[in-house]
Amino acid sequence: MSGWVSAWLQNKGEGDHESKSESDASRGSTTALGAEGAAPVSADEIRRKRLERLQEQQHVTPPCISSNENTTKKTQDTDMSVSANQTTALTPPAIKAETSDTVSSAMPATCKRSIENPDVNITGLKCNVCISDCGAANAVDRQRARRLRKAASADEIRRKRLERLQEQQHVTPPCISSNENTTKKTQDTDMSVSANQTTALTPPAIKAETSDTVSSVRKKGTSPDVYVNNVLQRVLRVTLSSARSSSDLLLLEVYMATNEAQPNELLSPANVSEVLYARVIRNPADLPGGSQHPLAAVAYLEQVFYRCRDEMQKLQSSFVRLPAEIKEQTLECLQSIRDMCVNYSATALTDPEIFPFEAGTINVDALEKTVRTQANAETPDFIDGVVAQLEASNATLAVFAPIFQKLLSELFLIAPPSLMSNFYSNMYTLTVLCRNKALALVFTQIPGFLLTPGLPMTGRRLQDATALGLLLRFSCNQDPAVTQMFTNITKRTKNDVDSSILTIRNKLDSVQTSVTDVVTLLLKAGALSRERVLTWLEQAMQANAERAKENPDVNITATNGMFVNLTMVLLKLCGPFMAPKSKKVQFIKTEFLATQNPLFPADETRLVGSGSPDADMAEDDRQVMNASDFHFVTRCYFITVRAMHLGPVGMVGQYMRLLRQLSYFQSRMGDQNADPRLRAHFDQMATTKMIMDAELLHPEFLHEMIRFSLLTCAVVNSICTGLDMYDERPMLDLPLPTPDTDANVVLKHIPEHLVDDLCTTLKFVARIEPKALNTFELEELLRMIIIFLSSPAYVHSPHLRAKMSEVLFHIFLPSDESDERETAGTAFGTELLMTDVLAQRHLAPCLLALYGDVEHTGFYEKLEHRYNIACLLKYMWKLNGHKPAFLLIAKDKDNFMKFAHGLMNHINSLVTDALVALPEIKMLQEEMNDTTRWMSLDETVREQKQSLLSDKERTVTSSLQLANETIHMMSYLTSEIQEPFVEMPELEDRLVSMLNSVIVKLAGPRGVELKVNNPEQYKFRPKVMLKEIVETLLHFAHYPSFLEAVATNGFYDGRVFRKCAQIVARTQLLDPSDIQKFETFVEDIGRAAEGAAIREEALGDIPEEFLDPLVCTLMKDPVLLPSGYTMDRSCISQHLLNDQSDPFTRVPLTASQLQPNTDLKIKIEQWILEQQQSADS
Known part of the structure; x- marks a missing residue:
């Protein structure tokens, strides 16, 4: 259990003990004791007794029933303002309409008039309803009163009708007595029983009519004071009249005893404050059962606060006919009650000793229950009011910190943190609380919000022991419920699997949305709260630095799921300034990279090479500044950059490795003798892939990552060019000047992964979910790639430049331009590649140069990179806007030589590897076709040969696939670019060697060995290859x-x-004309070969000093090496293209260090001339 959870549990126990002790001391003799010296009654004991009373009440006669004559008399003299709802509830359906009419007629005109015209002073007349003196009444009034006395009473009518109803239903209504005295008592009872109770017991046949009639009685027959009394009774759930006491209304004997000198059975604005206080300090043990009378003062006050709102809404309606002055006074009274509820609640939470009967933490527990009850729409207002009072006394932290900690401790105890667990209610409660800025600040100040200094700062501890970590850790990782959704994955239907993925994504949405809401509210709560949130985010990046490794220790890092959630939250926070050409993007200050910040370690690999191998590992030379000096947008952006690197980008690598493993196991499972364990392992990996699909391939997540990656392109372009983001820009003059890290300090400190991550992300999306890119504009991406490819000094890593070519291939190349690999080929991307002026001028030369640079990326990597480049160049060669750029590279001899040499080396190695392996494949196939011989071999030998055949087939296929593209590129490039090859002897000799070598392999005496079964399976197309060589x-x-x-x-x-x-x-x-040309060419070569043989014979033995020391051929242009050795220029130039070192001493060597050996060249030329003259003579 985390430290702060343990602390919360300990503090809660101590708080309970202290509260109970204080309560015991304050209650004194009033505490109910079971025996002498017994302990005070606890809150639990109070609740238990209350439950017992509730159970007893379910087995006794309702309190409104009595056959006692005295009770009847008492009921008779009670006010008849029973509310419409209760009347409706007690009236049988068969007689509801008639009863309603009779009750209405029983009201004397005198009373009606007095209500309708309150200014008339009527006294001296007695009526059987109002029992008031109406001395100034006229004769008509007296006659009407006499007629009413002679008429049957309303109670007598009601009694007879109820008896008939009993005969029909064979039951006795719960509130009717046959006793005459009871009838007499009921006759004068107030008819304003509450609406809810009336409705509950009213038979449906006459419910509407009775309700309307009683309502009219209340409006016409209730005096303003009585109406106000009824309103306050409903709000406070108390009464000062013993006749009105019920399970709904609590009789306040204590208040009545203290006010005997001025007896008043009506609640009014004058006494409501005293009544409310008397109710609040009432001993909970004396409260009757029922939810109307909660034990805790805070719970009661919150309900009163809520009921005030309802009554104020009723009073403001046009249906309530009260004098304006009284209505205004009543509204002010209700508002005063609301304010008192808030004040008393704050007092109960901070000074519970004022309420002597509140036991333990009953009020804090009641407040916690209140904030959890989201059905009450008034709860936020009530909490806001209480918080405002607590703020005035600086008690907000003391009251609400335990509530926050309890909510978080409940989340901590959910193990494992499953997406299918019940976490949402606590998260939503936290969201509601954090809408109050004061509470949001409290949340950031609770123990455990930040990692405790001094303890190991690990990602797993941050995830399980901090507040935001607990919210973010709910994910698919190690969740048995999620794993169960994909059991037997190979036997499930696609619809079933898709449904499970959708379920997981919906759960992830709820987690990410809830946490985003909480974090957003915390950030908006003020500068202090915002700074603590940003500090936690920076701690999250520091604590998970281990995740930047290729194989991190998963025991000390946060889970993938937690980082997916965190990254999604950060991406949503970046939303306002990720919009295209948003004005807020101007707040991103890249100077942040040049300061010592906790996000990017000092030893992080940097984008721009420093020239010295150890320069990047030198002492941190970044400026010392506080992170708080930067705008929130800047800090949020760079935190998200780091989160992308530690989270999704690392998961992309895991996902691609998983795909390769699945492909391998799938191919192995096809064998008849496959190990059964392969199936189980395959199912396990397939389940892992489905879970990663649900997280990593969530459409919204991919969309936000693409948006952020394109924003990063704009940021990087701005740093390199010095231009503002998204402003109108002039045409760039590429390549850019050599980077000046002294003038542009930020350029020196750009982490390499900033660019690498966006390339990884976009390439991944293009390969796995290409449709996600269809709606995005890609100008900034293409601009960034062209800048870096044309200015290699800004990206010292050839691997990163090669990755940019992959991005071009997967996003900008039309899908029909790659025969072997599917590309995204977005409409915006292909159109941009065709029409962008910067691309037309610079992209082709950049790719041609990159074709040679990828030689340093590794054997297998360069095959893929060169295939991508070859496909791009083939497509661009067809575009009229790009073809002029191809011709420009021929004028740059150094770059063209590098490209051409790489191209020819590549063709040689590919063709050689493939054509050497093909005869071996043929032999293995023939051996396997001989069934008798094959089955006679040991099983282990057969498995070895099958594995060897599979390896050879994969090697040949990849080699020939790239060789086809490369030979094709050589064919179409040389159709218009020839001079550089023949003007540079080293290139001419290299080109001739490559072409002659391929022709000999294809059409030579060993060509028959290349015939294999199904050559198209290996991309072996010898006729096409021979055609393009010719x-x-x-x-x-x-x-x-x-x-x-x-x-x-x-x-x-x-x-x-x-x-x-x-x-x-x-x-x-070929065409007939080309066939004729080739035949002529072959004849010309034959004659030239004969002449060369004659000249070589005439030379005889060549002096050793005239021979190149490496290839032993006559030197034509000897040059002197710094080591003192002499070599032919063409030979050493070819060597330096592969290895820039002295072939004899291995000392670094460049072409500029070669010195012409003029004297030796003159000697060689003279010797040749002498030999020729000697042969002619």
Whole structure:
């Protein structure tokens, strides 16, 4: 159990003991004792006795029934203002209409007139209803009174009709007596019994008519003082008249005894304050049973407060006919009662000794129950009033902190924190309380709101021991109820699974919405509350720094579900400034990154390379500032940046690894001899995937993450360019100048994961839920990618630049442009790629340069990156707006050489790997087709060979898939770009070697070994590959140096070239004109090869000093290395493209350090000339 929960339980026990002790001392002799020296009656004992009295009352005659003559006489003299509802309840259905009419006629005209015209002074006349003197009445009044005395009384009529009803129903109505004295007593009873009781007992046949009639009696026959008395009785549930005492109305004997000198049985504004106080200090043990008389003063006052509201609404209606002055006084009286309820409640909570009979924490418990009862619409107003009083005495924290802690402790005790548990009521109660700013501040000040300094600051402790952590921890993680929803996942229907996912998402919505409401209210409660919330959020990021690792320790970090909830809350808080071109985005001050803040560690990898490998690990040189100096928008934005990195982005990696594992197990389960345990493990992983789908792929969550990622693009662009976000911007001059981290301090401290996370998020959405991107504008994303690809100095990581090419591939490339992989291909993205001016100018050269840079990302990674780039370039080559940019790169010799060299190296390695593996696949297939031989092998050997075949097939498929795209790219690029290849000997030789090598492999003597079963399965298309290689050769056929290079290349074989020409002609791979050109080209190469052979023979033995030390060929342009060695320029240039170091000493080496060896070159040229002259002679 967390520390603050234990503290709450301990404090509660101590508080109960102290409260009970104080109560015992104050109650003194008034406390009911079971025996001499017995302990005071506790609150529980009071409640128990009350329950016993309630049970006894269920087995006795209702209090309104009596056959005693004296009781009848007493009832006769009682006021007849019984409320309409109670009358209706007691009237049998068969006689309701008639009774109503009779009662109405029984009212003397004198009384009616006196009500209708209160200014008339009528005295001296006695009537059997009002029992008043009406001395100034006229003869008509006296005659009417005599007729009324002679007429049958209303009670006699009622008695006879009730007897008839008894005969019909064979039961006796609960409030009717056959005793004549009872009838006499009932005759003069007040007819204003409360409406609710009347309605409850009235038979349905005559309910409406009776209700209307009695209502009219009340309006016409009740004096203003009596009406006010009735109103106050309903509000306070007390009476000063012993005749009116009932289970609903409590008779205040104490007040009546203290006011014997001025007896008054009517409640009025003059005595209501004394009456309310007398009721509040009443001993709870003496209260009759029933919910109308709660034990705790606070509970009673809250109900009075609520009833005042109802009565004030009735008084303000046009149906109540009271003099304006009296109505105004009554409204003021009711408002005064409301104020007294609030004042007394605050007093009862802070100074309970004033109420001597309140036991223990009964009032605090009653207040807790009140705030939990959300059905009472008046509760927020009542609580607000009490809080305002408590604020005046600085007691709000002392009263409400225990309530907050109890609500949180109940959430803490829910283990595991299941989404299916009953947590919502407590969360909603917290939300209602936090709507009051004073209470919101109290919530942030309770023990356990922030992590206690000194103890280990871990994510799991923050989740389980802080207030907001307890609210956020309800998720799918380790929830047996959620796991049960996906049992036997492989046997469930899609609709069933979708329904379970929808159920989980609805539960997550309720958690995230509730916590968002609470956090929003806390932030709006004032500067102190807002600062404590932001401090907690920063602690959450610090305590979960472990989650930034690839394999974090899950025992000390918060769960994935908690971080999903927290990130969603933060994204909703960022909503107002994530809107496109929102003005609030101007409050994001990126200078925050250049200050020492708790969000981003000093050793975090930075986006812009510093030139020194150890510079990023140096001492923290950020400016020292308080985080509170920054605007809320700034702090909220960067907290969300960190939360995205620690939460969803890490989960994306877990999700993609899970997909790969599922794919692997699924392929293994297809084998006949598959281990049965694979099925169980597969089901378990599939369940995990479904749960992650419910959390991570929630449509609203994806939508908010996309919005935030695009906002981050705008922030990063603003930092790099120095321009304001979303303002009208001039056309950028790319590449950007070399980053000046002294002038732009923020640029130096941008964490690399800021850009990496947005690329990861957008790529993930494009791959898993591409439709989620359809409604977004992507200008800022494309702009950021172009800026970084064109200015590599701003992103020192080739992995991150390569990831940007993946984003381009998945979001901007039309889906029909990739034969092997599906892309999102959003309408906005493809249109933007076609028309954006910045993209037309710079994107193609950037991708061509990146094609060479990804060489440093790793073997398997570069295959995927280059495939993506090849598909993008192929699509852009077709766009007229982009083609000029392809031609511009040919003018940049250094970059073009890097690109071309990478391209040719890639083709060589891919084709070599694939075509070497194909014969091995063929051998394995033939061995497996020989059933007799295959079954004779040991089972372990067969499994090994099957596994080897699967590995070879995967390798060949991926290699050939990329080789096809790469060879195609070489074909269409060289159709218009040829000069750079032939102007640089190192490129020309490299290109010739690559082309000759592929032709020999495809059409050479070992080509027959490449025939495998179902070659299309491995993306092996030899005819297409041969066609594009031949097209590339023809692009250079008119260059003599190229012909010479082909003829003298070590891979050249005249027979293979002639066979290749026959294959092209027989299969019609090219147009007839191109076929003719290729045949001519083959003949020209043959003649050039013969001439080269003659010249080489004429040279004879070549002096060793003229040979390149690496390849042992005659040097044409010797250069001197810093180490003193001499090499041919073309040879060392090719080496430096792969490895920038001296091949002999491994010392770093660049092309600029090469010095021409002019003297040796002259000697070589003279020697060649002498040899040729000697051969001619």
